Amino acid sequence: MDSDTRNAATAAAVILLVFGLAAYFLPTIMLAAGKVSTVLAAIIAVIFMVGLFVVLWLRGRSQRKKGL
Template sequence: MKPETRSQMVAAALIMIGAVVVIYFLPSLVLWIGQYSPALAFIVGGILLLGFFWIFWLRARYQRRR
């Protein structure tokens, strides 16, 4: 296995683990924030969900440049 391939696998695994943790805690986090402000809960939930796709988009841009 090439070192470059291994690095890509580790990066993808860390991103996926981070996404799973965020998605696991997202409902309770949004409900907790929703007690104070439903609009803020909506915004935080949207940012966390879009953040998952944003990370992969940034990684693809970085890989394309290299």
């Protein structure tokens, strides 16, 4: 395994770990926020999903630039 492959694997593992933990605790966070406001709970879910896609999009752009 060369250093580029190792770095890519490490980055993927960190992304999976962070968003996996966030997804694990997301229902608890949403239930707590839902006691305050259902709209707030929905906004938290949207922020989580948008954050996931933004991180993956930025990672893809970074990988594409390195390939050129």
